[in-house]
Amino acid sequence: DIQMTQSPSSLSASVGDRVTITCRASQDISNYLAWYQQKPGKVPKLLIYAASTLQSGVPSRFSGSGSGTDFTLTISSLQPEDVATYYCQKYDSAPYTFGQGTKLEIK
Amino acid sequence: QVQLVQSGAEVKKPGASVKVSCKASGYTFTNFYMHWVRQAPGQGLEWMGWINTNSGATNYVPKFQGRVTLTRDMSTDTAYMELSRLTSDDTAVYYCARGPALLGYWGQGTLVTVSS
Numbered sequence: 001d002i003q004m005t006q007s008p009s010s011l012s013a014s015v016g017d018r019v020t021i022t023c024r025a026s027q028d029i030s031n032y033l034a035w036y037q038q039k040p041g042k043v044p045k046l047l048i049y050a051a052s053t054l055q056s057g058v059p060s061r062f063s064g065s066g067s068g069t070d071f072t073l074t075i076s077s078l079q080p081e082d083v084a085t086y087y088c089q090k091y092d093s094a095p096y097t098f099g100q101g102t103k104l105e106i107k
Numbered sequence: 108q109v110q111l112v113q114s115g116a117e118v119k120k121p122g123a124s125v126k127v128s129c130k131a132s133g134y135t136f137t138n139f140y141m142h143w144v145r146q147a148p149g150q151g152l153e154w155m156g157w158i159n160t161n162s163g164a165t166n167y168v169p170k171f172q173g174r175v176t177l178t179r180d181m182s183t184d185t186a187y188m189e190l191s192r193l194t195s196d197d198t199a200v201y202y203c204a205r206g207p208a209l210l211g212y213w214g215q216g217t218l219v220t221v222s223s
Contacts (some may be wrong), residue, residue: 009172043213044204051208085151087152094217096157098154101152
């Protein structure tokens with residue numbers, strides 16, 4: 001099975017900073033990569049799909065890029081409400097494995 | 108509007124089984140797969156499997172093969188996840204989420220606690 005590896009596992013940044021989270025697949029998944037945001041105590045929320053397409057209603061400070069095995073999620077200007085754990089997920093075929101998550105905090 | 112409403116929290120003893128329900132509304136139930144994802148306390152998301160709500164076909168992560176059963180009731184637009192031979196490692200919040208592949212809608216989660 002394809003493994004999904006995120007880095008870093010945790011991240012602390014200041015409001016206004018540019019933040020980048022990476023996700024690596026152990027095999028080529030084309031662009032079948034989604035990003036989810038899970039705020040503390042809340043249900044996960046779909047942010048980005050097809051590696052770079054923003055889900056409706058998601059602020060434009062979020063962006064995604066990559067294809068094949070290497071992907072990134074970028075927040076262009078970190079806001080306090082972005083405190084959350086972020087997960088990547090492959091969805092080319094089952095199993096739809098998630099990365100282990102990146103916990104983002106405000107410095 | 109799309110809604111997935113799950114059944115309430117459960118406390119089970121080791122070795123028992125649990126069945127969690129997920130009632131869908133606001134869309135045509137049989138047009139979308141239903142996925143199940145779990146999250147142990149303080150841990151990440153773990154995809155468990157999906158059910159084709161039209162045909163009933165299922166796909167499970169090998170880790171859960173033989174212990175998990177996904178079913179659906181088309182008359183009530185409800186999906187079910189049953190997990191057997193529970194251990195303390197199965198203590199988690201269990202989510203249903205609408206597919207087919209992208210999980211754009213999630214249930215509120217059901218906490219299953221396994222404790223003697």
